[in-house]
Amino acid sequence: MTAYTQLGVKDIRDGVASGDFTAREVAESFNAAVASAAELNAFIVTTPDHALTAADAVDAKRARGEDLGKMGGVPIGMKDLFATKGVQTTAASHILEGFKPEYESTVSQKLWDAGAGMLGKLNLDQFAMGSSNETSYFGNVSSPWKKDGTNAAMSPGGSSGGSSSAVAARIAPAATGTDTGGSIRQPAAFTGICGIKPTYGRCSRWGVVAFASSLDQAGPMARSVEDCAIMLEAMAGFDPKDATSLQMDVPNWEATLSADLKGKKIGIPREYRMDGTDQAILDSWEQGKAMLRDAGAEIVDVSLPHTKYALPAYYIIAPAEASSNLARYDGVRYGLRDLPDGAGLQDMYAAIRAAGFGDEVKRRVLIGTYVLSAGFYDAYYTQAQKIRTLVAQDFEKAFAECDVILAPTTPTASFPLGSLNEDPLTMYLNDVFAVPASLAGLPAMSVPATVNPDGLPLGLQLVGRPFDEQGVLNAGLAIQQRVGFEAQPEKWW
Ligand code: GLN
Numbered sequence: 001m002t003a004y005t006q007l008g009v010k011d012i013r014d015g016v017a018s019g020d021f022t023a024r025e026v027a028e029s030f031n032a033a034v035a036s037a038a039e040l041n042a043f044i045v046t047t048p049d050h051a052l053t054a055a056d057a058v059d060a061k062r063a064r065g066e067d068l069g070k071m072g073g074v075p076i077g078m079k080d081l082f083a084t085k086g087v088q089t090t091a092a093s094h095i096l097e098g099f100k101p102e103y104e105s106t107v108s109q110k111l112w113d114a115g116a117g118m119l120g121k122l123n124l125d126q127f128a129m130g131s132s133n134e135t136s137y138f139g140n141v142s143s144p145w146k147k148d149g150t151n152a153a154m155s156p157g158g159s160s161g162g163s164s165s166a167v168a169a170r171i172a173p174a175a176t177g178t179d180t181g182g183s184i185r186q187p188a189a190f191t192g193i194c195g196i197k198p199t200y201g202r203c204s205r206w207g208v209v210a211f212a213s214s215l216d217q218a219g220p221m222a223r224s225v226e227d228c229a230i231m232l233e234a235m236a237g238f239d240p241k242d243a244t245s246l247q248m249d250v251p252n253w254e255a256t257l258s259a260d261l262k263g264k265k266i267g268i269p270r271e272y273r274m275d276g277t278d279q280a281i282l283d284s285w286e287q288g289k290a291m292l293r294d295a296g297a298e299i300v301d302v303s304l305p306h307t308k309y310a311l312p313a314y315y316i317i318a319p320a321e322a323s324s325n326l327a328r329y330d331g332v333r334y335g336l337r338d339l340p341d342g343a344g345l346q347d348m349y350a351a352i353r354a355a356g357f358g359d360e361v362k363r364r365v366l367i368g369t370y371v372l373s374a375g376f377y378d379a380y381y382t383q384a385q386k387i388r389t390l391v392a393q394d395f396e397k398a399f400a401e402c403d404v405i406l407a408p409t410t411p412t413a414s415f416p417l418g419s420l421n422e423d424p425l426t427m428y429l430n431d432v433f434a435v436p437a438s439l440a441g442l443p444a445m446s447v448p449a450t451v452n453p454d455g456l457p458l459g460l461q462l463v464g465r466p467f468d469e470q471g472v473l474n475a476g477l478a479i480q481q482r483v484g485f486e487a488q489p490e491k492w493w
Helices: 009-017 023-036 048-063 106-113 161-168 185-191 225-235 279-294 307-328 345-356 359-372 377-398 424-429 435-440 469-483
Strands: 043-046 075-079 117-122 174-179 194-197 217-222 265-269 298-302 404-408 444-451 457-464
Touching: 009 023, 009 048, 009 225, 023 043, 023 048, 023 075, 023 117, 043 161, 048 075, 048 117, 075 106, 075 161, 106 117, 106 174, 106 225, 117 161, 161 174, 161 185, 161 217, 174 185, 174 194, 174 225, 185 194, 185 444, 185 457, 194 225, 194 469, 217 225, 225 444, 225 469, 265 279, 279 298, 279 404, 279 444, 279 457, 279 469, 307 359, 307 377, 307 424, 307 435, 359 377, 377 435, 404 469, 444 469, 457 469
Parallel strands: 075 117, 075 174, 265 298, 265 404
Antiparallel strands: 043 117, 174 217, 194 217, 194 444, 404 457, 444 457
């Protein structure tokens, strides 16, 4: 494969703008890489013509001397949770198989307006529920990474597992992800790439298949902090079509990136030292502290006392919202239709939802319906909402003492596909460090930190104050520059 597939967002955009190569050459290289990496199962559908058409439009603009846009000439992967006009959008479910939206999501439209093109729709956990990309109706996604000395297919994390796998394998320079309780950060950590979930409300949810609406946020996944900053600028912005969209200007994150952390305080939350966390992860956390100190920051201890309640609260709130959001899939207006002979309306709903949803989705709908039922609402849902408030207050107090929080992204490295299937609770624990920032709606990023003794990537997480994506990106950049992460999967395409 030509060297274009080794390039990231900034290199491609700047190279196209300065005429070093054409957007078409880049798109052709990535289209070929995508086609040759089918074994990863990262894409549900590929859209090589979309990438080529967008590339040709950028090349034509350049010939006319026009502005090429923030993402001009960059082909990307689109998580199949974003509605894309005329292109199958499934949320990796059977119930939406064949669904071709009549409209484009706001985030994807913004990316096309900024000059990006689409390589295809990326696989994910079904309805974004999962941490390993094993709940997709379209099959598991493999990480391009292997545990040293073994050949077992490893999880790329989830739910944005197609995104993380494709970017790590260099079959896409960047991809969109969504994060409800860790689905950008955990897969980024598992595959040695960067991913940022912005402040809740930065990116429009319009046209994104809803999982848990009070938590869902879109964000970029790419191989560098700079690339994430560029792509987030293209994705973010007020949208009157999303009632929870932030009515704020999008800062120029790329231009104000700085790894100089003089005068900044980095908080280390003591409650994140949990039993069961890998030693290699604790070691990388120590190294992260030293790196940020080296960048000029002061390291301070902070306390987030309600951390241990965050995950249980998330697994009440997220399924509750999911059970309500997923009620729309009744087979009447779109999606799967299965009408048993002589069936009534109720039978039709039941048949369609039984056939159309996978086991994990059914588990969430059952849990969600249970915690919202009249007899249990106060015992579960109301309590979980109170905990959510306490978790947010913990962060507010901590941010009175520090500017950015540094923590591990995950308690373990990636694991072989299939190894946690029988154990949903251990699977849920993957997001123990990611969920608190989601409940509080805060910007949070994972950057590659090191590889563990098995040769698998580990990530460090940075959490910022509301709207302070810049602080998060800057601290991420300081780590990136000092880590100099050069490890690569055994193979790329
Ligand atoms: N793994 C978590 C879950 O299954 C988070 C998913 C997400 O952020 N979309 O709910």
